[in-house]
Amino acid sequence: MFTGYTDSAVVAGSCGNPTCLSYGPGSLELAHKPNEHVPVADLARVRAVLSRLAADTLWP
Numbered sequence: 001m002f003t004g005y006t007d008s009a010v011v012a013g014s015c016g017n018p019t020c021l022s023y024g025p026g027s028l029e030l031a032h033k034p035n036e037h038v039p040v041a042d043l044a045r046v047r048a049v050l051s052r053l054a055a056d057t058l059w060p
Helices: 008-015 040-058
Strands: none
Touching: none
């Protein structure tokens, strides 16, 4: 669960899509704190997921 705010709510409202979500790398326990970082493995995982989503969505 994410207890903060993202622009997903704005996008969802603009598109009329209540199932809009945010997805990305990193840990919420480390977000916006000293020494915040994102492991390279997380970046690779997110890239793979978003690439697959784009391929499945754009070229079914």
